Amino acid sequence: MTIKCFRLFFLVLMLGSAAKIKAFELDIGVVASEGSASSLPAKWYSTATFMEIYVRAYKDSNGDGIGDFNGLTSKLDYLQDLGIKGIWLLPIMKSQDRDHGYAAVDYRKVEPDYGTEEDFKRLLAEAHKRGIGVIIDYTLNHSGAESPLFIESAKGNPTYRDWYHWSDYKLRWTNWTRDPTWHESNGAFYYGLFWDQMPDFNLDNPEVVAYHQNSMRYWLNMGVDGFRFDAVNTLFEHPETGAFDKRKNFAFMSEAILPVVREYENRFAICEVPFHSKDASAICDSAFYFGMHARMMGSAKFKHKRPKLVKDILDANMDEMATILSNHDSFTGGRLNEQFAGNIGKYKAAVTTLLTLPGTPFVYYGDEVAMGHRIDKSDPDADHRLRAPMSWTADPINAGFSSGIPFRELARNSQVDNLDRLSKDPNSIYHHYRDLIHLRNKLPAMHSGSFSPLSIDNGKVFLFERQYKKQRLVIAINYADSSQLVKHVVFGQCLKNLKGAHVNQLMSGIRIPPHGYSILLECS
Ligand SMILES: [Ca+2]
Numbered sequence: 001m002t003i004k005c006f007r008l009f010f011l012v013l014m015l016g017s018a019a020k021i022k023a024f025e026l027d028i029g030v031v032a033s034e035g036s037a038s039s040l041p042a043k044w045y046s047t048a049t050f051m052e053i054y055v056r057a058y059k060d061s062n063g064d065g066i067g068d069f070n071g072l073t074s075k076l077d078y079l080q081d082l083g084i085k086g087i088w089l090l091p092i093m094k095s096q097d098r099d100h101g102y103a104a105v106d107y108r109k110v111e112p113d114y115g116t117e118e119d120f121k122r123l124l125a126e127a128h129k130r131g132i133g134v135i136i137d138y139t140l141n142h143s144g145a146e147s148p149l150f151i152e153s154a155k156g157n158p159t160y161r162d163w164y165h166w167s168d169y170k171l172r173w174t175n176w177t178r179d180p181t182w183h184e185s186n187g188a189f190y191y192g193l194f195w196d197q198m199p200d201f202n203l204d205n206p207e208v209v210a211y212h213q214n215s216m217r218y219w220l221n222m223g224v225d226g227f228r229f230d231a232v233n234t235l236f237e238h239p240e241t242g243a244f245d246k247r248k249n250f251a252f253m254s255e256a257i258l259p260v261v262r263e264y265e266n267r268f269a270i271c272e273v274p275f276h277s278k279d280a281s282a283i284c285d286s287a288f289y290f291g292m293h294a295r296m297m298g299s300a301k302f303k304h305k306r307p308k309l310v311k312d313i314l315d316a317n318m319d320e321m322a323t324i325l326s327n328h329d330s331f332t333g334g335r336l337n338e339q340f341a342g343n344i345g346k347y348k349a350a351v352t353t354l355l356t357l358p359g360t361p362f363v364y365y366g367d368e369v370a371m372g373h374r375i376d377k378s379d380p381d382a383d384h385r386l387r388a389p390m391s392w393t394a395d396p397i398n399a400g401f402s403s404g405i406p407f408r409e410l411a412r413n414s415q416v417d418n419l420d421r422l423s424k425d426p427n428s429i430y431h432h433y434r435d436l437i438h439l440r441n442k443l444p445a446m447h448s449g450s451f452s453p454l455s456i457d458n459g460k461v462f463l464f465e466r467q468y469k470k471q472r473l474v475i476a477i478n479y480a481d482s483s484q485l486v487k488h489v490v491f492g493q494c495l496k497n498l499k500g501a502h503v504n505q506l507m508s509g510i511r512i513p514p515h516g517y518s519i520l521l522e523c524s
């Protein structure tokens with residue numbers, strides 16, 4: 001059967017699909033765009049500092065030990081006070097994993113562990129009242145194997161067989177961990193790149209594409225402010241070798257996915273595309289700048305600006321790049337407190353770098369209170385270490401996360417490093433984050449300004465200018481563990497101190513404390 005003929009066959013079958021849909025109680029019908037308006041400022045995301053939040057681990061409202069929508073809603077005042085203007089939620093759809101959520105079984109239902117759809121709508125409304133946008137993770141590449149769609153496909157139901165990739169024999173493809181990616185079911189083999197429980201969708205099938213488009217509209221109609229698209233580099237693969245097809249991935253995003261987001265006002269689409277971040281940002285509104293995070297972290301760790309840090313910035317359109325120091329995946333390096341082995345000076349220098357450079361910064365929940373790893377040697381999953389319940393208080397049983405027993409052990413240092421304690425210490429990493437996020441919100445040159453390196457530095461200090469219209473900033477970050485005197489012709493002009501510099505030394509230069517920083521504003 002040719003592919004064309006195959007598709008025609010499906011279209012005919014779809015005419016009678018309503019009964020079949022009901023048979024497994026999954027809504028795969030058409031969702032019309034309601035084009036709902038946005039109450040957020042135009043292009044809110046372009047100036048925002050985001051927080052990446054794992055709902056399961058953030059705040060439990062009902063004592064079952066699992067974080068939920070109502071718990072997160074109760075912490076929106078905290079996020080607003082921190083200066084956060086955008087939230088990225090790890091998957092919130094009904095999943096089979098009951099963990100990270102990337103094995104979705106229903107793209108139009110909320111995860112029951114997290115509450116009801118009404119709870120989620122209230123979270124959106126309360127976030128919007130505080131000027132905070134909410135984007136949700138969306139996985140185009142695969143569903144959970146317990147999705148009724150895959151169960152029907154595996155049974156050989158002709159309506160759904162072609163929703164996934166099937167072969168009569170086992171192809172010898174492997175993924176980056178060298179695990180086989182073709183898995184046996186009912187005498188045939190299906191493709192699941194990440195895990196046998198996460199079968200890849202066949203995105204060449206127009207019915208699958210329509211299902212995603214309509215599911216996206218389902219959430220956009222509800223009022224979500226956009227999506228973080230997962231694993232965009234893995235959507236299409238070469239049929240013989242399994243190599244990722246970059247051209248097809250990008251064409252699919254620009255022709256089938258982004259137009260749905262554009263049916264709505266003021267929504268934000270950010271893509272995860274390791275290795276091709278800069279190309280991806282031209283298609284999505286933004287893409288995570290993997291690679292640059294290592295230069296920022298390396299500069300702080302090795303007490304010397306990494307040679308490629310400036311090159312990274314100049315090579316990209318930073319208005320379309322999202323910057324991180326860490327995230328929920330262990331491949332980015334782990335919790336910051338662990339990476340810096342508790343060295344708070346280096347930790348602060350890395351955070352200063354993230355929050356003063358161009359790009360859209362994303363903070364991973366808990367890094368602002370120096371959360372460490374959760375230690376459990378019996379659990380081999382490296383990612384679980386990074387996803388402990390949020391450290392709100394020093395309570396040794398629940399860290400203020402839940403009134404019950406948390407679903408997962410706490411971070412190892414929650415009794416020392418937690419919001420309750422760090423918020424009382426003006427020199428803490430928490431106040432460092434808060435001060436810089438507030439400055440970034442206040443100064444257009446800091447969130448939207450151009451970037452020009454000042455090349456007189458010796459590598460210990462990173463010195464650069466940011467400018468937006470008539471507002472000009474000179475920013476210096478000292479990576480060294482000794483104080484540094486910075487002299488430059490710019491200091492002959494009128495600059496005023498915003499934070500951290502000794503103003504009486506401006507004429508001769510500025511002395512920057514170990515791991516400290518200075519932000520100077522040109523006098524108007
Ligand atoms: Ca709960």
Ligand SMILES: [Ca+2]
Nearest residue numbers: 200234235236
């Ligand atoms: Ca794929």
